[in-house]
Amino acid sequence: MKKLSARRRHPLAALVVLLIALAATGGLYATFAPTGKAQADETSAAQSLAVEEGQKLYRVGCASCHGTGGQGSSDGPSLVGVGAAAVDFQVSTGRMPLQQQGAQAPKKPNIYTQKEIDQLAAYVASLGPGPAVPEESQYDPAGGDVGRGGDLFRNNCAQCHNFTGKGGALTDGKYAPNIDGVDPKHMYEAMVTGPQNMPAFPDGVLTPENKQDIIAYLDEVGGDEAESPGGFSLGGLGPVSEGLFAWVFGLGALIVLTIWIAARTAKARKS
Amino acid sequence: MSTTTTDARRNPPGRGERFADWTDSRLGLHGAGRKNLRKVFPDHWSFMLGEIAMYTFLIVLLTGVYLTLFFKPSMAEMTYHGSYAPMNGVRMTEAYASTLDISFDVRGGLLIRQIHHWSALIFIAAMATHMMRVFFTGAFRKPREVNWIFGFTLLVLGCIAGFTGYSLPDDLLSGTGVRFMEGATLATPVIGTYLAFFLWGGEFPGTDIIPRFFAVHVLLVPGIMLGLFVLHIILVFYHKHTQYAGSGKTEENVVGMPFMPVYVAKAGGFFFLIFGVITVIAGLFTINPVWDLGPYRPDMVSTGAQPDWYMGWTEGLIRFMPGWEWVIPGGYTINFGVFIPLTLVGVVPIMMMAYPFFESWVTGDRREHHILDRPRNVPTRTGFGVAWLTLVFVLLTAGGNDLWATHFHLSINTITWTVRIAFFVAPVLAFWITRRICLGLQRRDREKILHGRETGIIKRLPHGEFIEVHEPLSQDELHKLTAHDQYAPLELGPSVDDNGVVRKQSPVQKLRARLSQGYFGEAGQIPKPTRREYEEITSGHGHH
Ligand code: HEM
Numbered sequence: 158m159k160k161l162s163a164r165r166r167h168p169l170a171a172l173v174v175l176l177i178a179l180a181a182t183g184g185l186y187a188t189f190a191p192t193g194k195a196q197a198d199e200t201s202a203a204q205s206l207a208v209e210e211g212q213k214l215y216r217v218g219c220a221s222c223h224g225t226g227g228q229g230s231s232d233g234p235s236l237v238g239v240g241a242a243a244v245d246f247q248v249s250t251g252r253m254p255l256q257q258q259g260a261q262a263p264k265k266p267n268i269y270t271q272k273e274i275d276q277l278a279a280y281v282a283s284l285g286p287g288p289a290v291p292e293e294s295q296y297d298p299a300g301g302d303v304g305r306g307g308d309l310f311r312n313n314c315a316q317c318h319n320f321t322g323k324g325g326a327l328t329d330g331k332y333a334p335n336i337d338g339v340d341p342k343h344m345y346e347a348m349v350t351g352p353q354n355m356p357a358f359p360d361g362v363l364t365p366e367n368k369q370d371i372i373a374y375l376d377e378v379g380g381d382e383a384e385s386p387g388g389f390s391l392g393g394l395g396p397v398s399e400g401l402f403a404w405v406f407g408l409g410a411l412i413v414l415t416i417w418i419a420a421r422t423a424k425a426r427k428s
Numbered sequence: 429m430s431t432t433t434t435d436a437r438r439n440p441p442g443r444g445e446r447f448a449d450w451t452d453s454r455l456g457l458h459g460a461g462r463k464n465l466r467k468v469f470p471d472h473w474s475f476m477l478g479e480i481a482m483y484t485f486l487i488v489l490l491t492g493v494y495l496t497l498f499f500k501p502s503m504a505e506m507t508y509h510g511s512y513a514p515m516n517g518v519r520m521t522e523a524y525a526s527t528l529d530i531s532f533d534v535r536g537g538l539l540i541r542q543i544h545h546w547s548a549l550i551f552i553a554a555m556a557t558h559m560m561r562v563f564f565t566g567a568f569r570k571p572r573e574v575n576w577i578f579g580f581t582l583l584v585l586g587c588i589a590g591f592t593g594y595s596l597p598d599d600l601l602s603g604t605g606v607r608f609m610e611g612a613t614l615a616t617p618v619i620g621t622y623l624a625f626f627l628w629g630g631e632f633p634g635t636d637i638i639p640r641f642f643a644v645h646v647l648l649v650p651g652i653m654l655g656l657f658v659l660h661i662i663l664v665f666y667h668k669h670t671q672y673a674g675s676g677k678t679e680e681n682v683v684g685m686p687f688m689p690v691y692v693a694k695a696g697g698f699f700f701l702i703f704g705v706i707t708v709i710a711g712l713f714t715i716n717p718v719w720d721l722g723p724y725r726p727d728m729v730s731t732g733a734q735p736d737w738y739m740g741w742t743e744g745l746i747r748f749m750p751g752w753e754w755v756i757p758g759g760y761t762i763n764f765g766v767f768i769p770l771t772l773v774g775v776v777p778i779m780m781m782a783y784p785f786f787e788s789w790v791t792g793d794r795r796e797h798h799i800l801d802r803p804r805n806v807p808t809r810t811g812f813g814v815a816w817l818t819l820v821f822v823l824l825t826a827g828g829n830d831l832w833a834t835h836f837h838l839s840i841n842t843i844t845w846t847v848r849i850a851f852f853v854a855p856v857l858a859f860w861i862t863r864r865i866c867l868g869l870q871r872r873d874r875e876k877i878l879h880g881r882e883t884g885i886i887k888r889l890p891h892g893e894f895i896e897v898h899e900p901l902s903q904d905e906l907h908k909l910t911a912h913d914q915y916a917p918l919e920l921g922p923s924v925d926d927n928g929v930v931r932k933q934s935p936v937q938k939l940r941a942r943l944s945q946g947y948f949g950e951a952g953q954i955p956k957p958t959r960r961e962y963e964e965i966t967s968g969h970g971h972h
Contacts (some may be wrong), residue, residue: 260839302517303513303514303516304508304513304514304515304516304517304518305517305518307514307515307518307722308518308722311600311722311725311728311730312725312727312728315600315728315729315730315731316728316729316730316731317731318731319730319731319732320600320601320720320721320722320730320732321720323732324834325731325732325830325834326731326829326830326831326833326834326840327840328839328840328841329839329840329841330833330837330838330839330840330841330842332833332834333731374514377514378514378720385714385717386531386532386538386714386717386719387531387538387542387713387714387715387717388542388711388712388713388714389712389713389714390714390717391713391714393717393720394732394831395601395716395732395733395734396601396716396734396735396736396737396740397732397734397737397740397827397828397831399549399715399716399736399737400549400736400737400738400740401737402713403546403549403550403553403737404553404737406709407546407549407550407553407705407706407709408480408550408553408554408557410705410709411480411550411554411702411705412473412477412480412557414698414701414702414705415473415476415477415479415480415698416473418473418476418694418697418698418701419471419472419473419475419476420473
């Protein structure tokens, strides 16, 4: 990024950008021209408008790292073929645009409107085919089988995300985040695109129904209406938090009691 | 039974008296009772830590019986169709399914499960704390070494009972623990594989381990523990309780409350208080939510899989140990990454058990001790104790390295390396610092004895000097501060005798003298003031 921002001030920079933009528009035209035969209808016009707008947003917010044509740079990977789902996930969860290089792009408040995200997604999708943003019917938790989803989750995801998605550590400061309260749409997108250190689970590995089952399970154990039948869950972190609690509040309380009882005694009277 | 029984017919004994007579003549209760019920117990809160252990043990036993009524120790597979919807249609073992049933269908089952588990955690924590009290006050010294061993065995058995119990529900978390145990068994050189096949009745996981653990958990271990516990208590009665130094307390007496009725009344109340506190905790806070964990399957594992706290140190050993592995000629693998931790798991407890014998060997003291030490007066022992606790804490940190990483935004690799270094360095530092602190406290005691307590009152003398008024200590306090013995360090004597002949000194003798110097030499204790010093200073000139 530093290299890039330094070169931004170069006298030839404007020229380079112009050339790239021209090339990109030409390329885009080439991509879209054949489809425009008979059905140059409204959707495709809206689509190309979105791509155009998306490209503008992209230039401002993303090109410094991902390259002006999405080809990637030393500061960010190529976005050719990552698909609209990846952009929607990365940008709506605030991971992108990245603020600073680190072990892992953290979640942040998202700075784009959904419309802008769609435009960015359309632009990136235009660079190469990739997973599309899922339909609501695909990720609606109500449509999944919780039991099967639990099994699938424990088999495919728990090794990084913990039994109920409470998150876990990976090597060198990387981590699998807590999935509590994540939008089901983003869950679906995370599975198809495999952000950062997470493997992708394309439909050949987990069918769309499987994905929906997993989402149903995650909603059951971590959603807004998740219940905890045993009482407060102490973070759901298992024996470590339980042990800490047993020592501090369990034994701690009992020792306070002991001190109270021992103080309440008929003292040997001094005579 | 009273004194005069001239004519029984004229004055027939009441029903109660007859019952007492009947039982006494057969069981000798009266004599035993008169002797034991009037035993005296000193009270100090730290003497009641063992009681917390006792009552939580009782609670664990009682709730355990209830759970046994509903638990099915079977690894037969089935498909769940019970009242916990999220598990509907999931294949699991009967053990896991019956744990779900206990949690969701048995009346009071979930509460009892949670009481059982919470009190187990607190039970072992209480034993550990009780043990610390015994250690730091030197209550393990003659004649109580055997009781120390009993207590220590109880602690070890408590951990075994805990581990087997935690494994019974056959959930994904505890199954990972059993897998861990299998790994450790396999790492035993030469016989590992055979041993594992023997314990699991074949290839992991098989169908035997849960029924076997069940027998161990509900019968074998609690049975032995109950027996040991009774012996432990008998010995406490027999030795009588130790006490802290104080005026009127000697090595020959015990000052406190009679066992009956005061102590028993208090103890009964205490039991219910403890039961109450634990029930409230169990009613409010989830422990081991097996329904979230899912049934165990050998092809699955979750991150954040830790054992209960008392096994956490073994987890820590495994987590920070580099994964060294050798293949020795013949094609056998020696897995040092697991074998070295496994050895330590055996060695560390044995060192704890042997400590009383080690110390009496160093001091050469064969006398009985009924007056407790103040930890500061035995800096080396106290230092060992704190070093040991530090080690446990380091290992627990290693055992929870992933949670430290995610919750404090650290790299797990950094934590692992820090722990590797701390494992060697931290106990030494802790030992050294503790000893310095103890010596400092001893010095302060010495000051206090000789010059009295600082009152904070500043006085100006006629010639202008400012002094702080020191108030002399009461006899009681003086006694407390000076009651302890101070050992002289062992001297080896010259290595050459009067005639110039070399005296043989075995390396063991030399080691013992070195250790003794460490314990009681100049760097090991501050001489307490002698009577002469005290009198010299307190007679005449009142200030300093
Ligand atoms: C089942 C677990 C245990 C129970 C129920 C238990 C109970 C008790 C009780 C009630 C006492 C008398 C009061 C007291 O000093 O607290 C006692 C004394 C004692 N305990 Fe334990 N204890 C247990 C475990 C342990 C452990 C783990 C150790 C150490 C390894 C230990 C060592 C001792 C010793 C040496 C005494 C005699 C100390 C004295 O008289 O001051 N006990 N125990």
